[in-house]
Amino acid sequence: MLILISTLSMADGSKVPPPNGDQCVEDPSWMRTHHFETILHQRDETVIRGIRTTEHSLKNCIDCHITPNAEGEYARYSNDEEHFCASCHSFAAVSIDCFQCHSDRPEKAVREAIKRHQANGINPHHGMQKSVSDLIFNSNLQAVQAK
Amino acid sequence: MNKVVSKAYQLLPKFKASSGASCDQDLDQSKRSFLGGLVGASGLAIAPGVMLYETANAKPADQAVTDAVRWGMLVNTNQCTEECDACVTACNDEHGLWPQEGSTTDSQWIRKLTVTDPATKHSKSFPVMCQHCEHPPCVDVCPTGASFKRDDGIVLVNMHTCIGCRYCMMACPYKARSFVHEVLENQLPHTPRGKGCVDSCNMCVHKVDAGENTTACAEACQKDGHQAIVFGDLNDPNSEISQRLREFGGTQIRADLGLNTGVRYQGL
Numbered sequence: 001m002l003i004l005i006s007t008l009s010m011a012d013g014s015k016v017p018p019p020n021g022d023q024c025v026e027d028p029s030w031m032r033t034h035h036f037e038t039i040l041h042q043r044d045e046t047v048i049r050g051i052r053t054t055e056h057s058l059k060n061c062i063d064c065h066i067t068p069n070a071e072g073e074y075a076r077y078s079n080d081e082e083h084f085c086a087s088c089h090s091f092a093a094v095s096i097d098c099f100q101c102h103s104d105r106p107e108k109a110v111r112e113a114i115k116r117h118q119a120n121g122i123n124p125h126h127g128m129q130k131s132v133s134d135l136i137f138n139s140n141l142q143a144v145q146a147k
Numbered sequence: 148m149n150k151v152v153s154k155a156y157q158l159l160p161k162f163k164a165s166s167g168a169s170c171d172q173d174l175d176q177s178k179r180s181f182l183g184g185l186v187g188a189s190g191l192a193i194a195p196g197v198m199l200y201e202t203a204n205a206k207p208a209d210q211a212v213t214d215a216v217r218w219g220m221l222v223n224t225n226q227c228t229e230e231c232d233a234c235v236t237a238c239n240d241e242h243g244l245w246p247q248e249g250s251t252t253d254s255q256w257i258r259k260l261t262v263t264d265p266a267t268k269h270s271k272s273f274p275v276m277c278q279h280c281e282h283p284p285c286v287d288v289c290p291t292g293a294s295f296k297r298d299d300g301i302v303l304v305n306m307h308t309c310i311g312c313r314y315c316m317m318a319c320p321y322k323a324r325s326f327v328h329e330v331l332e333n334q335l336p337h338t339p340r341g342k343g344c345v346d347s348c349n350m351c352v353h354k355v356d357a358g359e360n361t362t363a364c365a366e367a368c369q370k371d372g373h374q375a376i377v378f379g380d381l382n383d384p385n386s387e388i389s390q391r392l393r394e395f396g397g398t399q400i401r402a403d404l405g406l407n408t409g410v411r412y413q414g415l
Contacts, residue, residue: 047305050212050297052356059336101306101341103334110333114245117333 015082017067017075024064025055032088035061039098058098061085063106077104206358217300218350219381219409220365221388221397222273226375227368229272232259234376237367238276241351243335254325254340256348257364271415274364274376277302277323277348278400279409285315285324294345300381300409301350311343320401323347350378350409381409 024031026038038056045051054060065084068074075082077099081090085104089096103110206212238244238257246253257276263269283302285294293309296302304315304324316324324347331341337353340346351362365376379388391397397411 043307045211047303047307048295048297050206050299050352050356051210052208052353054208062336100330101334101339101344103336103339107336110243110335114243114333 016084016087017069017082019065019084020067021064025060058102062103066105066109068109074105074109206356208356212297212299212356214298214300215382217381217409218355219279219300219379219388219411220350220362221377221379221391221411221413223375223377224271224273224412224414226373227271227273228373229259229261229270231371231373233367233371233373234274234364235259237363238348241363242338242340242349243333245333247329250329252326252328254327254346256323256325256346273412273415275321275323275400276364276410277319277350278321278406279348279350281407281409283406284318284320284404288314288318290314297352299355301352301355302347303349303352304345304347306340306344306346309344311345313345315345319347320404320406 026034039058039061042051042053042056043058046057066074069082075084075086077083077086081087083104085096085099088094105113235257239246242256244254244256257274259272260275261270261272263271279296279300279302281296281300283294283296285302286296289295290312291308291310293305293307294302294315295305311326313326316322316326324345326345327340327342329342334340338349351359354361354363360378362376362378365378368374368376377388377391379386381389381392383389384393391413392411395413397413398415399406399408399411400415
């Protein structure tokens with residue numbers, strides 16, 4: 001476990017912009033290995049019982065940890081090692097599907113992106129991001145077509 | 148007790164006379180059980196101030212919702228105009244339901260309907276969204292329990308457990324639910340939604356939980372000056388929605404199904 005934690009710590013690459021605030025809601029070393037437990041617990045509490053404490057909510061993680069880089073750009077989970085979650089998950093080879101539905105950026109960043117899209121005449125929902133199943137399906141399709 | 152309740156119920160002939168045929172029974176039943184839970188209707192009439200209701204103030208974030216409140220909406224179709232779609236636009240903007248180019252399967256959480264009486268050619272335009280039934284058919288049929296009713300009456304899809312089977316879409320008499328067919332991008336943080344799940348009007352649950360006591364559609368309708376949509380607590384006799392319902396009555400769409408909807412209409 002110690003090795004795991006130390007490797008995970010190493011994965012906190014310097015590419016990730018610093019978070020807002022200076023203290024995590026839990027001990028960071030515990031968070032590195034257990035954050036999914038709190039998120040899993042919180043999701044049912046929130047959806048089913050309407051409990052909206054922000055301490056362990058995914059939205060709060062994002063609001064704090066996903067900050068703009070020097071150019072003012074917000075990193076994306078799908079294709080960016082600057083994204084706080086992605087930086088570690090890609091290092092540890094963890095695949096999650098949280099961000100197929102949940103926003104990987106704070107609301108401000110999403111609203112800005114939507115404005116940019118609309119100004120350029122692009123539909124905000126038109127997916128640049130492909131789901132894993134789409135990628136598998138497409139690669140299978142190509143394989144079939146190649147035959 | 149039963150005698151007291153039924154006797155007290157006779158004091159409300161207007162309500163009884165104004166509603167449809169078979170739905171009366173269900174309305175009566177729900178009204179009875181509601182009154183029954185409150186030491187009888189006479190107590191309600193004599194000393195309304197004595198009854199303890201949770202008012203529509205914000206609940207503390209760390210506390211679960213309770214059935215002390217039942218959120219609902221009242222749509223006055225007399226104030227709704229055919230050319231206005233402020234409620235639809237506001238809903239789309241609030242929840243990030245951007246229309247997909249060329250897609251015929253965009254999620255519709257709220258839509259405007261215009262109905263015409265074939266005999267008189269009289270037309271009405273009004274919004275239809277999830278009716279937040281007390282007895283929701285979508286909940287009955289869901290094989291995973293993902294479609295559920297919160298204690299405060301809001302009917303939701305728990306997308307963590309939705310398997311996208313779409314039984315709920317079949318079961319819903321109001322066609323209120325949509326299936327997300329395509330990969331989405333730029334979802335808003337307070338409204339997570341994605342491919343493979345069913346979604347529908349959530350009565351702006353994030354606003355309700357934050358104590359804002361309104362929905363995007365109701366807000367937009369107010370702003371637009373039509374003031375056709377009122378949001379409020381159906382359990383609170385002093386709320387605007389309850390007062391309006393008491394004074395003017397309200398009908399349910401497909402009241403014959405006996406679902407006791409949380410969304411009521413005037414002028415239909």
